[in-house]
Amino acid sequence: MSYSLIPRIVPIAIDSEAAGIGLERCHERLADLTDSADADRAAGMLDDAGCRSLIEGIAVHSPYLTREIVRELAFTGAIFADGVDAAMARIWSDLDAVDPRGDTAQIMKSLRVAKRRAALTIALADIAGLWNLIEVTGAISEVAERTLAVSWRHALAEAIRRKKLPLIDEGDLIEGSGLVCLAMGKLGARELNYSSDIDLIVLFDDTLPVYADHWELRHAFVQATQTMVKLMEERTADGYVFRTDLRLRPDPSSTPPAISLTAAETYYESMGQNWERAAMIKARAVASDGPSAADFASAMTPFIWRRHLDFAAIQDVHSIKRQIAVHRKAAVVKAEGQNVKLGRGGIREIEFFAQTQQLIWGGRDARLRVRGTEDALKALVEAGRVREEVASDLKLSYRFLRKVEHRLQMIEDKQTQELPQDPAALDRFAAFLGYEDPKGFRGDLAHHLHTVAYHYGRLFEEAPALSVPTREAGSLVFTGSEDDPDTLKTLKQLGFTDPSAVAETVRGWHRGRTRATRSERARQILTEITPALLEAVGRMPQPDQAFRRLDRFLDALPSGVQIFSLFHANPNLIQVVAEILGMAPSLAGQLGREPALFEGILTHDVLQPLPDAATMTKELVRHLEATDDYELALDVTRRWTGDRRFQVGVQIIRSHLDADRAGTTYSDVADATINALLPWVEKDFARRHGRLPDIETPALAVIALGKYGGRELSYGSDLDLVFLYDAPLDTESDGDKPLYTSAYMIRLGQRLISALSAKTAEGALYEVDMRLRPTGNKGPVAISMEAFQKYHDEDAWTWERMALTRARVVAAPEGFKGRIEDCIRHILTQKRDPKTLAGEVADMRERTAKEHKADSPWTVKHWRGGLLDLEFTAQFLQLRHAHEHPNVLDGNTANAFLKLGAAGILPEDEAAFLSNSVHIWRNIQGLLRLTVGNEFDPETAPEALKTRLAKTSRAIDFNTLERVIEKMSAVVMRTYDRYVVSRR
Incomplete structure (x- = not known):
């Protein structure tokens, strides 16, 4: 019997025992074949020396393919007998015969059998050297497209059957449905690797007349998407078809699996990022309603391809490149453990080399609007953007690295790009590629990786340096939807214990998930400063907690351009904020709740010593002079006090002020607050109740006790206060609602407490503790000087006199202040x-x-x-x-x-x-x-x-x-x- 599949290359069967076991399993399976034609072809295949050598090589190196050959021994015999092209034609015919309106379980079985046979056929064509890279990836991609089409037709049929969609169940169910299934990444470019996921964005045309009165359209398409995913990736006894990834859709953490064309267009017009533009270069509608897909492609063209030279994109690309930290110096490449996709000189750098230049120049030159990597390199040469020898180098390296990638994935059908760490295992892998001498493989690998790294580094040689240098050789890439392994390693090195969570949060920033990052300019600057932010936060005692506080701070900001620009221009501010976030949870929490506090850092030299209480009082009074509204005055006071207290905290954290001496400064801030605010409280109170005649202002004297009295306040301290007055008890105020002295002063004291402690949008000033007043909580809020002296002379406990040793007059008319101090001295002596x-x-x-x-x-x-x-x-x-x-x-x-x-x-x-x-x-x-x-x-x-x-x-x-x-x-x-x- 003659065989059409004649291997040009065979893996080196370096393990005769494994090769023998593989052949033995095939012979055991041969006995189970009932069809004589199948049995004859399979038997002849196992007897043919050329066929047998290929099977033995596979048996040594790929447990996965060995299992599939044994399982599909009859079909394998047909592949060898009829050739790989005939085998693929039979698979396409089988898929075309699947009835999308049929039983779900049977459809799932048919899809999985087709995928299994296609994977086996493509692997044999690749390993035997019969197909080049374009043919291999094109066949894998076509399998994905055809199985997707069957899955979508069945999902739509089910939605129609359950009356979830108002469509007619006849003809091609996809046509007229408004379904737009965008194949992204490698599927979009027809470059799928052997064990690849398929990246999809599912959209539906909500403008179709048939859906005008259909209120549950989104829910219907979400359910249909879930059905499609189930058909494609659920594992059964027959395996799976393709793993699907829907995370490239707009803001995947907050949007459903299927979104309307209107919502998608709005997102890309207002918040689309440059990395999404780059991703859209490869986008291609598969299993989609033609007119709806064409409308969306037309709407996306201005987003992807800018008419004018896109300097913002250039800046963003440079920023991304500098995050990746590729240096023109010679890369140290080690074959063991090398990631041929994401490592230095890997497949991603070739793709990035092409896509970024397409992104920059494609708006002006339509020749660059192609999807495939090799096509893009060719187009760049034709457009005069890349020298032909550079494109040729990259093309050869691309084909070599993709071949290595495919062979890695054929071992166990795993989506991996990492070469074995063990040198012996790496030598074994080289034999799978057909190398007699593993040194030859190592040499070829090093050559291609160095070639790619060199050309990639030269691409950005004119890019300016970051304003804040990052640690050497750290990859920080936050584009796309998946974690970049090198980025996770870098984050780990920076000190983060949960780098994946950090990466996801940063991707959320770049998607505009917070108000601060919704403008394109904010995201551009953030791209520049992200490495410095992460490095600064990583140096903190507990980096993950500090990073979460940073996220809360950014989430609370109304906008980000101003602050990000300040960070960019003044890197020292990044360190200040990092230390607040990392060393002072109390301050960080306050900053997260009240991001306006950051303005205090910007408007003051945060590390300059604060002036004394009298000077700060004058400063706050000047601020209050700008308003004549009481509520506004309270807010002004809260902002001023919050800024100043926050400034003291920053000075402590930055070791410019020790916490002990800060007690005096905190107390001075409180003194200034009370002295500036008290006249406003009395003035507002007088609008209704008038004033007591012949009483100096402030009518109420404020006495500090405890830590405040001793000028020993710390961050978050309460204010221990006592209110005194000196006025005849039978005097009545002269307002519209007059009050006698005692009631007047008590009510006035309550108003001051409220002004100090009530919480508003600007926060609260202080918690006030009045328990040290005579008779404690049972006594009136404000008492007369006479009653105060009488109480301490006759009734006070020893602990109250101890507390009085720390009494200090904060606010009072000068004459009254002297009498209070004399009274206190009299009691204490x-x-x-x-x-x-x-x-x-x-x-x-x-x-x-x-x-x-x-x-x-x-x-x-x-x-x-x-x-x-x-x-x-x-x-x-x-x-x-x-x-x-x-x-x-x-x-x-x-x-x-x-x-x-x-x-x-x-x-x-x-x-x-x-x-x-x-x-x-x-x-x-x-x-x-x-x-x-x-x-x-x-x-x-x-x-x-x-x-x-x-x-x-x-x-x-x-x-x-x-x-x-x-x-x-x-x-x-x-x-x-x-x-x-x-x-x-």
Whole structure:
């Protein structure tokens, strides 16, 4: 018997045992053949030396093809006997005979048998050297097109049968349906690889008259798409046809699998990106309604092919290239583990070489509007854009690399492009390609990869450098819908633990999923700065969390062009924002909720020290002078205060201000806010209730207590306040709705609390705590000076007098302020029984310790030997000795210790130690509140944060800081016990 399939090349059967097992399985299957003609052809094939050598080579190298040969032994015999062209003709005939209105299960079986036989036929033609690359990829693509057509006709028939589509079930169901199935990528260019997915975009023509009154059109086409996908990719006992990928459609995460032509055209006109333009170069309608497909192609032409030289596209292409980080220096190419598609010098670079030039020049030269890679290279030569020898080099490399790619995929029918890592396995693979000596394969591979890398690098030699240099040799590609393996590796190297999530988010930015990236200009600039953003965020202690905060920040921005431009022009801003996102979750959360805070970074030199309270008050007053509306004044104040507090936080994070000294600045900002806002509150209150006669303004005096009184505020601190007034109780205000003094002042105090703490679109200013006022929450919001003094003289508890050691007048008329300060001094300088005082202070500390368990020194305040013990010690000593040494009174705990030392109450070295301990604890507390809040665990904390804690506490390293804290806590606790506990 003569055979038409005569191999020109055969794989080297380097494993005689595997070859023998393969032939043995074929002979076992031969016994099952019942048709005598099939059996004769198969038997003759196995006896023929030429046929047998090809089968033996396949048996050694491809488990997948071996299984298919055994399974389809009769059809394999026909391929050898009649030739590959006749075999393909028989497959086409079988597909044409499939009734799309038939049983779904039977159709699925027919499609899978056809695909299996086609895959076997094409593989034999390829391996034997009978077909070139164009014939191989063209045949694979035609199989996909024909099986798609059958699947779509059945899906439409099912939709019509279920009355989901108002179409007539006769003739070709696709014609007149409005279905547009765009084959993208390799299928669109008829370049499918052996185990490729097929990239599709499914559209439907919602303008057809037949659909005018059909309200569920989208749902019907979505269901039909799901049916098509099921027919194509569901695995059964007969295998599958093709895996389908619908993610190249517009914004795939938020759109259904099938979208209307109107929606698609609107998207591409308003938000289409340059990478989508490049992808559309290869788009081709398959299994589609002709007129609808033609209408869409016509509408897309201006999007893909710009009439004028597209400088924006050039800039975008340059940006993408610089992200890929291809350098003209010699590439280090290693055969083991090489990715022949995505690696340096691989297939993607050849495709990118052609597509980008088509994208740039194709609007002016219609010759470049071709789909295939080889056709594009030829057209570029004809158009004078590429030298012929360059195109010839790339064409030869393209064919070689695609052949390697196909042979890799034939091993186990997997969509892979990576050569084996193991040198022995790579040598075995070279034998599959027909190389007697594996060194020959390695040499050819290196030659082609270097050739492609060289020409690809020269293509962009004039591209300007990025404004922010990225790390060397990092690939960052975020086009298309799939993760780029090299990009994932780069993101991993940058520090991200979930690089796939990062890549998907960045692709979302480029699709315009957030308001900030919906303009083309914003996306262009973002392309430029993305490497620098990722590198900066990657250096943070927890990069993935920092990146998620970056995404929330961008999502909250109303637009992106201005900020992206500023990042591009001033790379230092990228580092500032990265440190906020990575080191200060509190600030990052605030920035995400209130992106306008970023304007504070832009309008101020963020690292310049803030002025004092008086200067900031004047500044805020000037801002408020621009409006005469009370609500607007509140918003202006909230923005100003938010900016300034945010600025302080940035300075702490960037180590330009330690958290302890920041307490003074935070307190100055609060002072400025209250002093500028209080007159507005009183003025607005007076519009309805008038003013009390003969009372200086501000009528209400604001007293700060606690951390605010001691000028020790930290990020997010409440304001402990007391409101006092000095006016006759029988006086009535002169407004339309008059109030007597007490009610007037209480209502006015409530208005001020509301102004400070109410949340609006601009956020809130401060949480206000009034529990330190006389009689606590039971007492009135504002009390008279007389009642205040009487309460403290007769009824106040010791803890209230301790709190009063930190009292500070924030706002009051000058004369009234002096009287308040005299009153407070009078209360604090009363002589007290030392034993009773010590007992009451110690009892209160014990109760506090029971209520607030401290398991770690990082709780700072309640830890034994921490801030509370220091504060109690200072306050006890001030109350104990102020009658003799009134100068020891100071609301700031650190300063109070120094004054106690200067007065001789404490030894000066001990006073200095205690004062320094306060500074250390406040630095730690302030930094932790800004970064991780109360969730600090040294075992899991990022090293960068621990290093920052050590630095802010003047320790050499974190281990040293832990030892310092341990010793310091012990000394502070002994000091507290010696001065307080032992004296009760």
